Amino acid sequence: MSETIEPLYYSPKARRIGTINTVGLATLFIKETTRFLKVATQTIVAPVVTTLLFYTVFALAIGSIVERAGDVPFLEFLGPGLVMMGILQNSFANTSSSIVIAKMQSNIVDVLMAPLRPLELVVAYIGGGLTRGLIVGACAMTAILIVVPQGLHNPFFIAYHAIGAATLLAGLGLITGIWADKFDHVAAVTNFVITPAAFLSGTFYTIDRLPSFAQDFAVVNPVFYMIDGLRYGFIGHH
Amino acid sequence: MVEGRAIARPPRLTRLGAVHWGGLWSLYAMEVRRYFRLWQISVAGPGITALLYLTVISAALGAARASEAGAFLVSYVGTGMVVFTAIERATGNLAFSFVIAKLERTIEELLMSPVGPGEMIAGYIGAAVTGASVTGLAVALPVCWVLGIAPAAPLVLLAFIPLTTATAGGIGLVIGLLSDKFDHLTAWLTFVVIPLTFFSGVFAPMSRLPEWLQTALLVSPYHHALEGMRYGFFGEAGVASGATAGNLGLNAAALGLWLLLATGAGWLWLRRGYRLKS
Numbered sequence: 001m002s003e004t005i006e007p008l009y010y011s012p013k014a015r016r017i018g019t020i021n022t023v024g025l026a027t028l029f030i031k032e033t034t035r036f037l038k039v040a041t042q043t044i045v046a047p048v049v050t051t052l053l054f055y056t057v058f059a060l061a062i063g064s065i066v067e068r069a070g071d072v073p074f075l076e077f078l079g080p081g082l083v084m085m086g087i088l089q090n091s092f093a094n095t096s097s098s099i100v101i102a103k104m105q106s107n108i109v110d111v112l113m114a115p116l117r118p119l120e121l122v123v124a125y126i127g128g129g130l131t132r133g134l135i136v137g138a139c140a141m142t143a144i145l146i147v148v149p150q151g152l153h154n155p156f157f158i159a160y161h162a163i164g165a166a167t168l169l170a171g172l173g174l175i176t177g178i179w180a181d182k183f184d185h186v187a188a189v190t191n192f193v194i195t196p197a198a199f200l201s202g203t204f205y206t207i208d209r210l211p212s213f214a215q216d217f218a219v220v221n222p223v224f225y226m227i228d229g230l231r232y233g234f235i236g237h238h
Numbered sequence: 239m240v241e242g243r244a245i246a247r248p249p250r251l252t253r254l255g256a257v258h259w260g261g262l263w264s265l266y267a268m269e270v271r272r273y274f275r276l277w278q279i280s281v282a283g284p285g286i287t288a289l290l291y292l293t294v295i296s297a298a299l300g301a302a303r304a305s306e307a308g309a310f311l312v313s314y315v316g317t318g319m320v321v322f323t324a325i326e327r328a329t330g331n332l333a334f335s336f337v338i339a340k341l342e343r344t345i346e347e348l349l350m351s352p353v354g355p356g357e358m359i360a361g362y363i364g365a366a367v368t369g370a371s372v373t374g375l376a377v378a379l380p381v382c383w384v385l386g387i388a389p390a391a392p393l394v395l396l397a398f399i400p401l402t403t404a405t406a407g408g409i410g411l412v413i414g415l416l417s418d419k420f421d422h423l424t425a426w427l428t429f430v431v432i433p434l435t436f437f438s439g440v441f442a443p444m445s446r447l448p449e450w451l452q453t454a455l456l457v458s459p460y461h462h463a464l465e466g467m468r469y470g471f472f473g474e475a476g477v478a479s480g481a482t483a484g485n486l487g488l489n490a491a492a493l494g495l496w497l498l499l500a501t502g503a504g505w506l507w508l509r510r511g512y513r514l515k516s
Binding site: 039061 | 291297
């Protein structure tokens with residue numbers, strides 16, 4: 001019984017991070033997603049309510065005067081445009097607010113000090129914005145389909161354009177968040193760039209209603225293609 | 239040589255009368271300056287948004303724009319956006335002031351200063367009136383230029399602008415006192431104030447709504463604000479075309495009643511320190 005008992009040493013091993021820091025990426029993505037899910041009333045319910053509000057108000061105001069837009073009933077034309085508007089504004093808001101708030105609260109240090117490559121950071125942030133945009137889009141779409149039942153012409157188009165739009169705007173939000181020093185800068189970009197882009201790219205009207213210079217701009221406007229594609233996926237016309 | 243030293247005199251007590259005018263002016267000036275320091279958000283942003291809505295409605299109408307109903311709608315929405323912008327700025331700014339003061343604890347300095355609830359209300363609402371009126375004017379100028387109209391009854395407009403913005407500011411005061419965080423504030427604005435304003439006749443006359451809703455919305459202060467302001471823009475022609483009913487007395491009385499309710503509630507709460515002092 002005189003054997004010595006060797007104390008057990010637990011030496012933590014250095015974690016081997018491979019090509020992709022999957023744990024870090026997943027954690028940042030979950031953080032970004034949980035961030036907006038926790039205040040779902042503000043981030044999901046409010047946009048859906050706003051979308052329905054716009055829908056009702058425009059239907060009241062214009063629906064009685066304009067029966068058709070292009071070759072479809074005005075209400076069917078309007079729905080997808082509003083869904084896309086919700087996707088655009090919310091995926092932008094998620095990434096931009098996340099980074100600017102992190103900067104103001106100095107939490108950005110934690111993100112920068114983590115062993116995440118820039119590509120992983122981008123994927124995680126854009127993933128979070130994409131998720132919020134898609135959830136808002138899906139909820140808004142459901143709400144509008146309840147109000148005005150219509151079939152979905154081509155779900156693949158819907159998915160493709162919704163994901164594309166949300167990714168693009170989340171990326172724009174990322175750039176804006178990095179550039180902005182204060183929240184006012186983000187608000188300025190939202191008010192002067194994102195909202196006009198969402199409104200004037202064919203959300204509420206066919207693009208041929210605009211003067212020719214604006215129509216030429218629509219050729220290079222990505223938002224226009226996204227709205228167009230989503231609308232095609234819904235109603236089969238653009 | 240002995241140098242005489244001045245004997246320090248005790249500081250004179252400032253005698254405050256019934257109204258602490260200096261405090262009132264300071265509060266008012268602070269809020270006005272804060273409003274205009276962020277003029278991009280306070281004035282330019284809402285201006286652009288209002289013009290956006292007008293452009294969108296105009297483009298969505300397309301060829302129907304030239305028709306009677308189309309022209310009516312465009313001018314209806316244009317004037318509606320002017321009023322909506324003023325209301326939204328007055329409410330939003332005042333509520334935001336209080337919420338951010340609560341979050342940054344500067345509300346304590348306000349409560350400790352020798353301004354009573356009356357002066358606080360007068361200062362804040364006065365600043366809301368000033369700020370929102372300037373924003374409303376900044377929106378009204380391009381809208382009137384685009385629509386090619388000039389106010390038909392400018393005196394009515396001059397009377398209703400302070401009334402509307404003060405009432406909206408009073409409602410903002412109540413919301414600001416009720417909200418502890420920004421989430422509450424945005425919830426109030428998104429779920430209550432903005433839908434109520436929209437349905438009270440910003441984009442479409444209330445006659446397009448179902449009967450029961452029309453009757454229910456008669457209590458909305460925004461309805462009366464829009465009616466009064468539209469009379470100021472269109473005059474009797476507005477009554478003829480259906481843009482406004484033209485009961486200016488009723489509208490002014492309803493707005494005054496709401497102003498009284500809001501400031502009364504605000505006064506009582508500020509006096510008691512509801513949600514401010516424990």
